[in-house]
Amino acid sequence: MLNFDYSIPTKIFFGKGKIGVLPAEIKKYGSKILLVYGGGSIKRNGIYEDITKGLKDNSIDFWELSGVEPNPRITTVRKGIEICRKNNIDLVLAIGGGSSIDCAKVIAAGYYYEGDAWDIVKDARKISKVLPVASVLTLAATGSEMDIFGVITNMDTNEKIGVGHPDMIPRFSVLDPTYTFTVPRSQTAAGTADIMSHIMEAYFSSTKEAFLQDRMAEALLKTCINYGRKAMDEPENYEARANLMWASSLAINGLLSYGKHRNWVVHPMEHELSAYYDITHGVGLAILTPYWMKYILDDSTVDKFAEFGINVWNIDASKDKYDIANAAIDKTREYFNLLEIPSKLSEVGIKEDKLEEMARQSVRKGNIGSLKPIGYEGVLNIFKEAL
Amino acid sequence: MLNFDYSIPTKIFFGKGKIGVLPAEIKKYGSKILLVYGGGSIKRNGIYEDITKGLKDNSIDFWELSGVEPNPRITTVRKGIEICRKNNIDLVLAIGGGSSIDCAKVIAAGYYYEGDAWDIVKDARKISKVLPVASVLTLAATGSEMDIFGVITNMDTNEKIGVGHPDMIPRFSVLDPTYTFTVPRSQTAAGTADIMSHIMEAYFSSTKEAFLQDRMAEALLKTCINYGRKAMDEPENYEARANLMWASSLAINGLLSYGKHRNWVVHPMEHELSAYYDITHGVGLAILTPYWMKYILDDSTVDKFAEFGINVWNIDASKDKYDIANAAIDKTREYFNLLEIPSKLSEVGIKEDKLEEMARQSVRKGNIGSLKPIGYEGVLNIFKEAL
Numbered sequence: 001m002l003n004f005d006y007s008i009p010t011k012i013f014f015g016k017g018k019i020g021v022l023p024a025e026i027k028k029y030g031s032k033i034l035l036v037y038g039g040g041s042i043k044r045n046g047i048y049e050d051i052t053k054g055l056k057d058n059s060i061d062f063w064e065l066s067g068v069e070p071n072p073r074i075t076t077v078r079k080g081i082e083i084c085r086k087n088n089i090d091l092v093l094a095i096g097g098g099s100s101i102d103c104a105k106v107i108a109a110g111y112y113y114e115g116d117a118w119d120i121v122k123d124a125r126k127i128s129k130v131l132p133v134a135s136v137l138t139l140a141a142t143g144s145e146m147d148i149f150g151v152i153t154n155m156d157t158n159e160k161i162g163v164g165h166p167d168m169i170p171r172f173s174v175l176d177p178t179y180t181f182t183v184p185r186s187q188t189a190a191g192t193a194d195i196m197s198h199i200m201e202a203y204f205s206s207t208k209e210a211f212l213q214d215r216m217a218e219a220l221l222k223t224c225i226n227y228g229r230k231a232m233d234e235p236e237n238y239e240a241r242a243n244l245m246w247a248s249s250l251a252i253n254g255l256l257s258y259g260k261h262r263n264w265v266v267h268p269m270e271h272e273l274s275a276y277y278d279i280t281h282g283v284g285l286a287i288l289t290p291y292w293m294k295y296i297l298d299d300s301t302v303d304k305f306a307e308f309g310i311n312v313w314n315i316d317a318s319k320d321k322y323d324i325a326n327a328a329i330d331k332t333r334e335y336f337n338l339l340e341i342p343s344k345l346s347e348v349g350i351k352e353d354k355l356e357e358m359a360r361q362s363v364r365k366g367n368i369g370s371l372k373p374i375g376y377e378g379v380l381n382i383f384k385e386a387l
Numbered sequence: 388m389l390n391f392d393y394s395i396p397t398k399i400f401f402g403k404g405k406i407g408v409l410p411a412e413i414k415k416y417g418s419k420i421l422l423v424y425g426g427g428s429i430k431r432n433g434i435y436e437d438i439t440k441g442l443k444d445n446s447i448d449f450w451e452l453s454g455v456e457p458n459p460r461i462t463t464v465r466k467g468i469e470i471c472r473k474n475n476i477d478l479v480l481a482i483g484g485g486s487s488i489d490c491a492k493v494i495a496a497g498y499y500y501e502g503d504a505w506d507i508v509k510d511a512r513k514i515s516k517v518l519p520v521a522s523v524l525t526l527a528a529t530g531s532e533m534d535i536f537g538v539i540t541n542m543d544t545n546e547k548i549g550v551g552h553p554d555m556i557p558r559f560s561v562l563d564p565t566y567t568f569t570v571p572r573s574q575t576a577a578g579t580a581d582i583m584s585h586i587m588e589a590y591f592s593s594t595k596e597a598f599l600q601d602r603m604a605e606a607l608l609k610t611c612i613n614y615g616r617k618a619m620d621e622p623e624n625y626e627a628r629a630n631l632m633w634a635s636s637l638a639i640n641g642l643l644s645y646g647k648h649r650n651w652v653v654h655p656m657e658h659e660l661s662a663y664y665d666i667t668h669g670v671g672l673a674i675l676t677p678y679w680m681k682y683i684l685d686d687s688t689v690d691k692f693a694e695f696g697i698n699v700w701n702i703d704a705s706k707d708k709y710d711i712a713n714a715a716i717d718k719t720r721e722y723f724n725l726l727e728i729p730s731k732l733s734e735v736g737i738k739e740d741k742l743e744e745m746a747r748q749s750v751r752k753g754n755i756g757s758l759k760p761i762g763y764e765g766v767l768n769i770f771k772e773a774l
Contacts, residue, residue: 002402013392015388211626239388
């Protein structure tokens with residue numbers, strides 16, 4: 001196990017009706033807040049009304065930044081910073097999934113930065129101070145409600161970049177599983193795939209002696225497998241929604257990666273797909289994952305894939321380890337198909353002409369992956385196989 | 388899943404050599420500290436020297452309270468409070484295992500309480516303010532390094548009582564697995580049994596829909612089973628020590644019990660044993676656990692024990708569920724025996740004459756246990772079976 005410094009200070013208020021804590025928690029930081037959210041869904045399902053009524057009743061002044069994109073754009077971040085500066089905002093409250101929360105985080109960090117906000121996305125060392133951030137989660141997927149990261153897209157430069165800073169972690173997040181009851185079938189599926197991908201990015205590491213972390217990763221994968229499809233078929237199944245929601249937070253808050261070497265691989269590849277094509281993040285991850293697995297499967301990785309097959313997919317441990325590994329990869333693909341996610345990039349509109357450019361961008365900071373790092377040739381090969 | 392409020396703010400500095408962070412972390416709170424520790428082991432193995440050299444080099448003044456008992460006594464707590472008051476201590480630093488940390492926590496809480504410290508142990512509502520607490524862990528067992536609880540014994544009244552307050556949680560803890568290399572064989576075993584018991588107290592709950600938490604509990608149990616005996620046989624096996632150390636913290640910091648009904652059962656029984664006989668806590672837990680399991684095994688609990696057997700002990704899922712449950716209980720006993728812990732209370736000096744009194748004390752606040760609560764008759768029956 002590698003050395004690590006653990007710090008997960010976000011308070012979580014979990015469960016039905018927990019929105020009631022919001023006014024008192026906000027008042028610990030001030031009385032002027034910016035609401036950051038996406039489309040009109042929170043108005044249709046009553047969440048917006050729940051929240052703003054509580055704010056009004058408690059004399060909390062709020063401004064609004066709506067229309068945050070599924071892949072939030074730097075132009076939207078800039079708008080939010082302007083509202084915060086003009087109104088001396090005390091706290092940025094995201095309502096939504098990862099898009100809104102990521103956007104809120106970078107607004108909060110940009111507030112204190114004198115230059116253009118894109119500078120801090122490209123170089124987190126330029127962040128010195130961050131406004132308090134909090135979130136009300138309405139989609140189980142990115143885990144942004146309990147981590148330090150945000151991902152912002154610049155459509156001018158076709159860049160989608162992740163930025164992290166310890167002070168960007170939400171001070172608190174409200175997780176009410178009933179707030180995800182209205183999440184559409186396809187988004188429930190994509191969210192589940194995103195959670196599973198976060199877990200696998202931590203699980204398939206070169207660090208071999210983090211037994212505890214690996215068993216916990218398997219625990220979370222089994223949770224996603226048990227409830228992903230169920231939540232699609234029974235959108236108001238509280239047990240399914242609650243387990244997926246809590247899994248989304250624990251998958252990426254550090255618990256699974258502390259003590260392990262970490263170098264993500266499928267995420268950087270997918271970031272290029274959605275930077276160029278604006279496809280759904282979780283769908284891109286689910287399509288790429290099994291091709292990536294097949295590509296890196298060899299004598300140096302087969303034991304890990306066999307472990308994955310035995311412990312996650314209950315494959316008979318007495319079989320040949322390559323058979324177990326290949327069956328595990330097949331089962332991973334089948335599960336994503338069960339979530340009604342296609343198996344090919346061409347099915348989501350991706351064409352051959354930009355594959356080389358996207359592959360180059362994927363590895364612009366160096367090789368990606370921990371268990372078996374890959375470079376340009378590897379990424380391009382995976383893209384072509386997946387097409 | 389039940390509603391919950393999650394907050395685990397303790398910072399963890401984990402790994403070999405992490406003691407180097409100590410002076411800078413202490414200085415965030417002040418420059419006058421009280422060291423709280425047990426016997427002379429930290430002087431023999433060099434940990435005391437490591438720490439005090441760092442303090443002196445950084446002009447941090449320290450006072451010392453040594454001789455904290457394995458079951459820390461209220462008389463020792465009172466001594467610590469007196470030292471803190473006389474010297475305007477800024478932070479209480481425990482060096483050791485649960486005994487020292489528990490003692491430090493109650494000293495820190497008692498510092499601001501005007502009456503006698505035993506009052507706050509008996510009624511945590513009397514705690515209003517707590518001095519900052521931190522720890523350097525030298526024994527993987529109680530998880531006190533990352534939770535809000537302390538257990539204090541009053542030998543005058545034969546009471547051993549747990550007290551918890553959110554502000555009693557350590558601000559930070561240093562977990563260097565090499566600091567546990569010199570832990571004797573028997574204490575390594577008892578510590579592992581203690582960790583396993585914490586996990587099982589959370590696992591065997593009446594809440595059935597906390598799938599995620601149950602899979603994580605199994606992950607931690609498998610970690611203990613994989614490394615407990617190994618750490619006894621190879622005391623300087625870093626991988627084993629590291630996995631056990633991190634398991635000790637995660638077992639009881641709330642992660643496994645958030646969202647579940649919680650009412651501990653084997654711990655309150657064991658607390659009476661060690662209040663009356665001063666036996667090793669982990670040994671008492673390990674002896675009692677399988678007898679408690681057998682006692683509550685019936686149609687209402689058999690599914691949970693079968694799940695335990697299949698997921699933790701790899702028992703063939705196609706067998707009859709009572710056979711799986713009984714085999715799982717046997718395997719639990721066999722594992723504790725493998726840790727060289729006896730199977731009978733009489734083997735650790737416990738006599739029949741006080742069983743009734745201890746059983747009455749175990750349930751003085753009401754029935755104990757969550758999966759299937761038990762009262763006086765149940766506890767007495769378990770004690771007699773275990774004798």
